[in-house]
Amino acid sequence: MEDRLVKWFLWTVFFLFFLLAVGLFSLAVGSTGLSLREVFLSFSRKGSVAHSIVFQLRLPRILLGFAVGGGLSLAGVILQGLFRNPLVEPYTLGISGGAALGVSLGMLLGLPRSMGLVALPLLGFLGAVVVIGLVYVLSTRKGVMRIQGLLLTGVMVSFISSSLIMLIMAVSRLEDLHSIVFWIMGFLGETDWWMVTLMGGVSLVALVLSYFFALDLNALALGEEEARHLGVEVEKSKRLLFLLASVVTGLCVSAAGIIGFVGLVVPHFVRMVVGRDHRILLVASFLCGAAFLVLCDTVARVAVAPMELPVGVITGIVGGVLFIYALTRNEAGVRM
Amino acid sequence: MLRVRGLVCGYRDGFQLRDVDLAVAPGEFLGIIGPNGSGKTTLVRALARSLRPLAGEVLLEGRDIWSIPPREFARQVAVVSQGGHGGPMKVEEYVLLGRIPHYGPFQFLESSRDMEVARKAMELTGIAHLKGRTLEEMSGGERQLVMLARALAQEPRLLILDEPTTHLDIAHQVAVLDLVQRLREELGIALVVVLHDLNLASEYGQRLMLMKGGRVKVQGSPHEVIRRELLREVYGVEVVVEKHPLSGRPYVVVVSGKTEVGSWRR
Numbered sequence: 001m002e003d004r005l006v007k008w009f010l011w012t013v014f015f016l017f018f019l020l021a022v023g024l025f026s027l028a029v030g031s032t033g034l035s036l037r038e039v040f041l042s043f044s045r046k047g048s049v050a051h052s053i054v055f056q057l058r059l060p061r062i063l064l065g066f067a068v069g070g071g072l073s074l075a076g077v078i079l080q081g082l083f084r085n086p087l088v089e090p091y092t093l094g095i096s097g098g099a100a101l102g103v104s105l106g107m108l109l110g111l112p113r114s115m116g117l118v119a120l121p122l123l124g125f126l127g128a129v130v131v132i133g134l135v136y137v138l139s140t141r142k143g144v145m146r147i148q149g150l151l152l153t154g155v156m157v158s159f160i161s162s163s164l165i166m167l168i169m170a171v172s173r174l175e176d177l178h179s180i181v182f183w184i185m186g187f188l189g190e191t192d193w194w195m196v197t198l199m200g201g202v203s204l205v206a207l208v209l210s211y212f213f214a215l216d217l218n219a220l221a222l223g224e225e226e227a228r229h230l231g232v233e234v235e236k237s238k239r240l241l242f243l244l245a246s247v248v249t250g251l252c253v254s255a256a257g258i259i260g261f262v263g264l265v266v267p268h269f270v271r272m273v274v275g276r277d278h279r280i281l282l283v284a285s286f287l288c289g290a291a292f293l294v295l296c297d298t299v300a301r302v303a304v305a306p307m308e309l310p311v312g313v314i315t316g317i318v319g320g321v322l323f324i325y326a327l328t329r330n331e332a333g334v335r336m
Numbered sequence: 337m338l339r340v341r342g343l344v345c346g347y348r349d350g351f352q353l354r355d356v357d358l359a360v361a362p363g364e365f366l367g368i369i370g371p372n373g374s375g376k377t378t379l380v381r382a383l384a385r386s387l388r389p390l391a392g393e394v395l396l397e398g399r400d401i402w403s404i405p406p407r408e409f410a411r412q413v414a415v416v417s418q419g420g421h422g423g424p425m426k427v428e429e430y431v432l433l434g435r436i437p438h439y440g441p442f443q444f445l446e447s448s449r450d451m452e453v454a455r456k457a458m459e460l461t462g463i464a465h466l467k468g469r470t471l472e473e474m475s476g477g478e479r480q481l482v483m484l485a486r487a488l489a490q491e492p493r494l495l496i497l498d499e500p501t502t503h504l505d506i507a508h509q510v511a512v513l514d515l516v517q518r519l520r521e522e523l524g525i526a527l528v529v530v531l532h533d534l535n536l537a538s539e540y541g542q543r544l545m546l547m548k549g550g551r552v553k554v555q556g557s558p559h560e561v562i563r564r565e566l567l568r569e570v571y572g573v574e575v576v577v578e579k580h581p582l583s584g585r586p587y588v589v590v591v592s593g594k595t596e597v598g599s600w601r602r
Binding site: 004005211214215218219221222225226228229230231232233276277279 | 384385386406407408409410411414415417424425429430433434436437439444445490
């Protein structure tokens with residue numbers, strides 16, 4: 001028992017260091033390269049160029065990346081555990097589709113011009129909330145939430161919303177079209193401290209809350225009926241976990257657009273490394289997802305500088321390639 | 337300890353269990369037998385708090401099981417159902433899941449007592465040497481023992497087993513039921529065991545319940561239940577019932593070529 005605790009602690013420390021290293025690396029590189037020394041010095045030198053690069057450009061973006069990456073991975077672990085299905089990710093439930101639909105609709109109506117920057121995240125979140133409610137109601141019958149039904153409903157809602165988005169794109173003006181496409185591909189750069197604080201808070205709170213369900217998730221790996229035999233209040237846990245994962249996903253998508261693959265790939269990797277116990281899996285995935293997204297975002301910033309690539313492109317390519325590699329090497333690890 | 341009164345239970349418009357009455361005392365072994373589709377598993381689900389009764393009640397120590405908080409119920413009653421999966425989970429992890437109902441409100445890790453109970457459960461079931469293996473690389477029989485160990489880790493007072501010997505060879509069948517017998521005698525655990533094998537049921541059960549079409553056909557000692565006419569009527573198969581030379585309990589031998597189930601001639 002003790003050695004398991006030690007092992008878990010060491011893994012947590014390892015992922016924390018990884019996260020920190022990625023963060024520092026990301027602070028240093030970019031169109032203006034800074035040495036680590038300059039980065040550290042900039043903390044105390046207000047008004048210097050380095051200070052404004054670090055504090056106004058890079059740090060908010062990195063912190064947002066941490067929050068979104070961690071949040072999406074966490075949602076991925078929760079949902080994969082809940083559905084006992086390794087292909088489920090935060091976007092399978094149609095939440096991202098709803099958010100994207102909200103944003104596209106807002107752009108079509110020209111709301112960002114009248115309401116300012118806050119309009120898009122707000123609309124995204126509204127869209128996500130509508131979809132969460134819809135999926136929830138459609139898949140609950142007589143107080144029982146049918147997990148497989150939930151999955152199918154989610155996938156169908158995704159299809160419907162992506163069709164509607166295409167419709168909106170077809171009728172929107174060129175400059176709106178460009179913004180919609182860009183938003184859909186995911187972008188961490190357009191942020192401010194308010195958004196960073198909100199998302200950081202939400203992600204951390206979600207991580208803490210998820211730990212109240214770590215044992216339930218472990219038991220649910222045996223199936224709902226078996227979990228019930230172990231005294232887990234399955235309906236309550238399913239409902240709360242679904243809501244937790246959905247709200248986090250909705251907020252992440254609203255803040256950063258649709259950044260794919262983080263919530264799918266990272267939990268798998270972490271499961272291969274630390275095992276299947278949710279008591280370590282939750283925090284390890286959170287940290288690893290945070291680091292992974294920031295790393296991808298850094299690549300997106302510097303790969304074809306001064307141009308920027310959408311971060312969703314990088315997470316997709318890097319995540320997909322790594323995943324296939326791991327799949328062929330370690331067949332047992334990706335199973336649930 | 338467990339008492340069922342006038343239980344009607346099942347799936348709307350589908351299969352239903354009707355008018356089931358039964359009682360199990362602490363340290364008693366109740367064997368449930370009956371043909372496929374006679375309602376054995378439905379009954380198990382009703383007793384295990386997985387299926388709400390449509391009428392009647394299931395009482396544990398005089399309390400309606402649906403009024404007992406789930407975790408408290410899981411500390412009293414453990415269930416080993418058919419199937420069940422754990423994928424690539426390690427045996428030890430799986431057995432430790434049986435400790436979940438015993439966790440305190442802010443307990444995050446297994447206590448040393450939890451580890452001790454799990455270790456004992458694995459030793460009792462003879463799977464201690466397998467604890468580092470994963471469930472999917474085990475044989476069906478070994479997996480059954482692992483599931484039993486998990487149930488024992490719950491430290492239940494009532495153990496419900498749904499066909500615990502199905503995938504086992506006779507040596508393991510006897511080993512499992514001997515073990516279960518010992519738990520009953522030494523710890524006073526009450527047992528409700530669904531068995532397909534009439535001879536095992538007769539040999540181990542103190543009381544048997546024969547079911548047919550969702551109803552209790554007859555309930556009583558093995559001598560009262562394992563009877564030629566009864567079995568012929570319920571199973572539709574010709575049998576010979578003899579007396580076990582050592583235990584004196586009845587045992588059943590089938591007679592080939594006389595089946596009525598799905599007969600062409602009828």
